[in-house]
Every structure is written in C-alpha cells, then in structure tokens.
Amino acid sequence: xxxxxxxxxxxxxxxxxxxxxxxxxxxxxxxxxxxxxxxxxxxxxxxxxxxxxxxxxxxxxxxxxxxxxxxxxxxxxxxxxxxxxxxxxxxxxxxxxxxxxxxxxxxxxxxxxxxxxxxxxxxxxxxxxxxxxxxxxxxxxxxxxxxxxxxxxxxxxxxxxxxxxxxxxxxxxxxxxxxxxxxxxxxxxxxxxxxxxxxxxxxxxxxxxxxxxxxxxxxxxxxxxxxxxxxxxxxxxxxxxxxxxxxxxxxxxxxxxxxxxxxxxxxxxxxxxxxxxxxxxxxxxxxxxxxxxxxxxxxxxxxxxxxxxxxxxxxxxxxxxxxxxxxxxxxxxxxxxxxxxxxxxxxxxxxxxxxxxxxxxxxxxxxxxxxxxxxxxxxxxxxxxxxxxxxxxxxxx
Amino acid sequence: xxxxxxxxxxxxxxxxxxxxxxxxxxxxxxxxxxxxxxxxxxxxxxxxxxxxxxxxxxxxxxxxxxxxxxxxxxxxxxxxxxxxxxxxxxxxxxxxxxxxxxxxxxxxxxxxxxxxxxxxxxxxxxxxxxxxxx
Numbered sequence: 326x327x328x329x330x331x332x333x334x335x336x337x338x339x340x341x342x343x344x345x346x347x348x349x350x351x352x353x354x355x356x357x358x359x360x361x362x363x364x365x366x367x368x369x370x371x372x373x374x375x376x377x378x379x380x381x382x383x384x385x386x387x388x389x390x391x392x393x394x395x396x397x398x399x400x401x402x403x404x405x406x407x408x409x410x411x412x413x414x415x416x417x418x419x420x421x422x423x424x425x426x427x428x429x430x431x432x433x434x435x436x437x438x439x440x441x442x443x444x445x446x447x448x449x450x451x452x453x454x455x456x457x458x459x460x461x462x463x464x465x466x467x468x469x470x471x472x473x474x475x476x477x478x479x480x481x482x483x484x485x486x487x488x489x490x491x492x493x494x495x496x497x498x499x500x501x502x503x504x505x506x507x508x509x510x511x512x513x514x515x516x517x518x519x520x521x522x523x524x525x526x527x528x529x530x531x532x533x534x535x536x537x538x539x540x541x542x543x544x545x546x547x548x549x550x551x552x553x554x555x556x557x558x559x560x561x562x563x564x565x566x567x568x569x570x571x572x573x574x575x576x577x578x579x580x581x582x583x584x585x586x587x588x589x590x591x592x593x594x595x596x597x598x599x600x601x602x603x604x605x606x607x608x609x610x611x612x613x614x615x616x617x618x619x620x621x622x623x624x625x626x627x628x629x630x631x632x633x634x635x636x637x638x639x640x641x642x643x644x645x646x647x648x649x650x651x652x653x654x655x656x657x658x659x660x661x662x663x664x665x666x667x668x669x670x671x672x673x674x675x676x677x678x679x680x681x682x683x684x685x686x687x688x689x690x691x692x693x694x695x696x697x698x699x700x701x702x703x704x705x706x707x708x709x710x711x712x713x714x715x716x717x718x719x720x721x722x
Numbered sequence: 723x724x725x726x727x728x729x730x731x732x733x734x735x736x737x738x739x740x741x742x743x744x745x746x747x748x749x750x751x752x753x754x755x756x757x758x759x760x761x762x763x764x765x766x767x768x769x770x771x772x773x774x775x776x777x778x779x780x781x782x783x784x785x786x787x788x789x790x791x792x793x794x795x796x797x798x799x800x801x802x803x804x805x806x807x808x809x810x811x812x813x814x815x816x817x818x819x820x821x822x823x824x825x826x827x828x829x830x831x832x833x834x835x836x837x838x839x840x841x842x843x844x845x846x847x848x849x850x851x852x853x854x855x856x
Contacts, residue, residue: 385821394833405835409844412837435815442807444814476822477781479815530824536790541816544800548813682832 380500380513387426399698423490427497435479446552453503501560515564525582562636575624586646587689593639600641603630645689666703777850785823
C-alpha cells in the first residue's frame with residue numbers, strides 16, 4: 326500500500342532519481358524533472374509499504390502450529406506453503422501475512438550441530454546477523470533470498486525468495502533473543518507451556534510412534550531443559566503478550582493435560598495495544614460464568630482478571646480455567662469481555678468455530694490465541710492509519 | 723449479527739442470522755462444536771487422512787524409522803553421561819524428528835494438505851508423485 330504526497334519546490338537541473346530517508350523511517354523516492362515553462366517543479370514522494378513485524382516464540386515446531394493458522398485466519402484467507410517451491414519449506418503465505426520459521430536461520434545443520442555438540446536451542450547454532458539483515462530488509466519492503474532448513478533431512482536447502490508482505494510473522498525459538506531483531510518487532514508474543522502440560526502434550530503427540538515410550542519422551546524433555554531454560558525462557562520478559570498454559574486447578578490431581586488453565590499476560594503501555602479486560606479495567610475480578618443463566622458441565626469455567634507485575638513490567642492478566650463445550654458458553658463469555666478489538670459481536674466465537682477441530686478450541690489456548698490475533702489486526706490497522714496520516718501532516722506543515 | 727438476548731445462556735442453539743454461523747450445530751456434552759459444513763453442490767472428493775502421493779507416504783515412513791533409530795542412539799549415548807553434550811544433542815535430534823513427523827501428520831489429517839501437492843501438479847510423472855494406494 327503506497328501513500329503519496331505532492332509538494333512543490335525550486336527548479337532543479339536535470340532528471341534524477343534519488344532515494345533517501347529523512348525524518349520518517351519510511352523509504353521515500355524522489356524524482357524531479359526540469360520544466361522550463363513552469364516556475365517550480367513538482368516532487369512526488371511515495372512512502373513505500375511498511376511491513377508490520379510480529380514475533381512469536383514457541384517451542385512447538387514452525388508455521389504449522391495452530392496459533393499461526395488462527396492468526397492468519399483473522400486476516401482472512403488460508404496460509405499455505407509457497408507454491409511450486411521446495412515441498413519442505415517452512416514458510417506460510419496468505420494474502421496479508423507471511424510466516425517465516427526462524428529455524429531457517431540455523432547456521433549449523435544437524436550434522437554440524439552434532440559435531441559441535443550444540444542443540445538447536447543454542448544461539449551458537451543460529452545466524453542472528455542474517456536474521457537481523459533479512460527481517461530488516463523485509464520490513465523496509467525489500468525481497469530477500471531466505472535459506473531453508475529442511476527438518477526432514479536436517480540440511481540447509483537452497484534459498485527461497487520471500488516478497489515483503491503486509492504482515493511478517495517470525496516464529497521460532499529465538500525471535501526476541503537478539504536485541505537488534507527485537508527492535509524491529511512491532512509486537513511480540515511468547516507461548517509459555519508449563520512442564521506438566523508440555524509432557525502431557527508430547528505424550529499425545531508421540532505415543533503413537535513406534536520409536537517412543539513414556540521414558541523416551543520424558544528423557545527428551547529433560548535433556549533439552551537446561552538449554553531451554555538458559556536460552557529460550559528468558560525471552561518472555563521482552564514479550565508484549567505471554568500466553569501461559571498450566572494444568573487446571575479445577576480438578577484435583579489432574580495430570581492428563583486435557584483441561585487447562587491459560588493466562589493471557591498483557592504488557593501495559595504498548596503502543597497500539599489495549600489489553601483485554603473483564604468488567605472493570607484495572608480492578609481484580611474473579612468470575613464463574615456458570616450458574617443460573619448458563620449451565621456448564623464438569624469441571625466448568627472460571628475466569629480471573631487482575632493487574633500484576635511481570636519481570637518488572639506492569640501487566641494485566643486475564644485467566645481462563647476450564648473448558649467450553651457449547652456454543653452458548655463461548656458467546657456468553659465473549660459478551661462479557663471488553664476491549665476485544667472485534668469488528669462485530671460474536672467475532673471471537675465465529676473465529677473459534679472456524680477452527681473447531683484444532684486443538685485448544687474448547688479452552689483458553691484457542692480463545693486467547695484468537696484474541697491475540699484480533700489484537701494484532703487492530704495494531705496493524707492503527708499502524709497503517711498512522712503512517713497514512715504522517716505525510717499529509719508533513720505537507721501541511 | 724447475533725441478538726443480545728443470546729447472551730442469557732439457555733442450553734439451545736442461538737438464532738444465527740449471520741451466514742457464517744448458519745451451518746454450525748452445537749452438541750451437548752464434551753464433544754466440542756461438531757461442525758457440519760454445507761456440502762457444495764456436485765461431487766465432493768473425500769480426501770482420506772493418509773498421504774495422497776507415494777513421496778509423502780515414503781516421507782512418513784522415513785520419519786517414523788528415524789525416530790526409532792534416534793531414540794535408540796540417544797538412549798545409548800546417554801548411558802555414559804546423561805548430562806553430556808552428546809546426550810543433549812541426541813535427544814534434541816529426537817525432538818526435531820518427532821516434531822517433523824507430527825507436523826506432517828497434522829498437515830495431512832487436519833488440513834488435508836499434501837506437501838507434495840504443488841510439486842506434483844507440475845511433475846505428475848515422477849515416481850514420488852504416483853498416487854499412493856493402500
């Protein structure tokens with residue numbers, strides 16, 4: 326999307342084409358022509374498309390995660406791998422968004438990591454310089470040739486061309502690790518899965534596989550934990566939103582990980598991001614929607630909302646424990662939450678229903694992922710509106 | 723647009739004039755929102771939740787085998803020292819391959835997308851693109 330303003334200036338000698346970036350960070354193209362009949366020349370400046378960059382830290386593979394699907398769905402259209410390219414590409418492209426997997430910036434392939442004795446979690450296995458350069462380029466509207474890390478073969482494949490999208494999502498283990506990359510992010514999210522839930526999910530994921538057993542799954546999690554705690558976990562202090570997934574408190578001794586307690590921790594004071602709240606902003610609320618008006622089945626639903634402090638940041642936390650099992654529970658809950666950035670009543674419910682077969686559709690994970698998606702849409706629209714206004718204001722001045 | 727009265731939960735289906743929600747029916751019980759999509763007129767190809775192309779089937783099998791192999795390797799390596807770098811790396815490989823296997827399963831089952839789809843449209847004669855038959 327380009328925004329153009331026309332201003333007049335003094336006569337200049339010949340036809341030139343320059344690029345420069347004065348006060349604003351948008352790329353501006355100046356071209357002018359000498360017109361002897363006129364008293365002054367016209368300069369047309371166009372602010373090139375500014376890509377909005379979102380970072381998502383998650384330990385659950387790349388780009389195929391349900392979070393990404395929900396996010397791209399909010400903007401409309403399905404996200405698909407680039408057509409005609411490497412079938413093992415990790416990239417997803419939809420009309421508005423492109424999702425890049427940060428594993429593509431591994432500097433060491435599987436053999437290389439084995440030789441050096443580093444896991445994929447280790448920063449030494451990743452090329453942060455390249456990550457920074459390419460994210461910066463895409464953000465400024467320049468296409469890049471991005472490497473592909475093939476998770477099947479464990480090799481680095483030939484690069485693929487990535488065009489700058491309207492919204493770029495970088496997903497992986499280290500989106501907020503490098504400070505320079507952090508500065509490029511317009512919004513960042515950290516998906517924080519507690520150990521018990523992680524264990525339960527990995528059991529569900531892997532138990533059908535011949536090679537796996539409870540012991541192997543456990544051993545794998547344990548072995549990765551030191552690197553995870555050292556390199557990945559600290560990123561959550563930088564995130565604008567953290568989705569924390571914990572075991573439920575509604576069922577004593579539940580260890581199946583089916584009923585979940587999910588907390589949406591939202592940083593206060595982030596530009597273009599207004600946290601969701603329940604009933605009265607800034608207060609502390611405990612809410613059980615099930616009762617006379619709404620009948621829920623066991624174990625029910627419980628909400629909490631409160632202001633809090635998280636790693637020295639002021640945050641607001643909305644928490645949901647339990648499960649939805651009917652449409653009217655979902656719409657009831659939606660109607661009581663505020664600042665959802667929906668465009669119409671029932672939009673959250675509609676989005677959840679669109680992906681009713683995805684995991685997490687009946688609990689806080691799906692709910693908060695959907696809400697974060699709407700918040701990102703809101704942030705994007707505000708950012709774009711803001712950039713559209715800026716040149717017109719400069720012209721008026 | 724849903725009416726405001728819908729929020730006073732009764733255990734019935736909401737009146738939903740909005741087209742997007744018309745074809746959903748909630749079900750009572752722990753089965754979440756069983757979606758019944760309106761079938762489009764004409765033939766609808768039922769795509770099974772298994773691989774469509776031989777290449778994809780081969781990939782699925784290869785990943786499963788790799789998991790067996792790598793779990794075995796990791797168990798052996800870690801016998802010596804469970805906190806060694808080799809042990810960490812070995813289990814990290816297991817995780818990587820397990821995730822790749824799961825991603826493929828999700829793609830095929832949940833999204834009905836075969837990763838070779840686009841490649842096979844262009845190159846239907848290659849061995850990888852033979853339709854897999856059970």
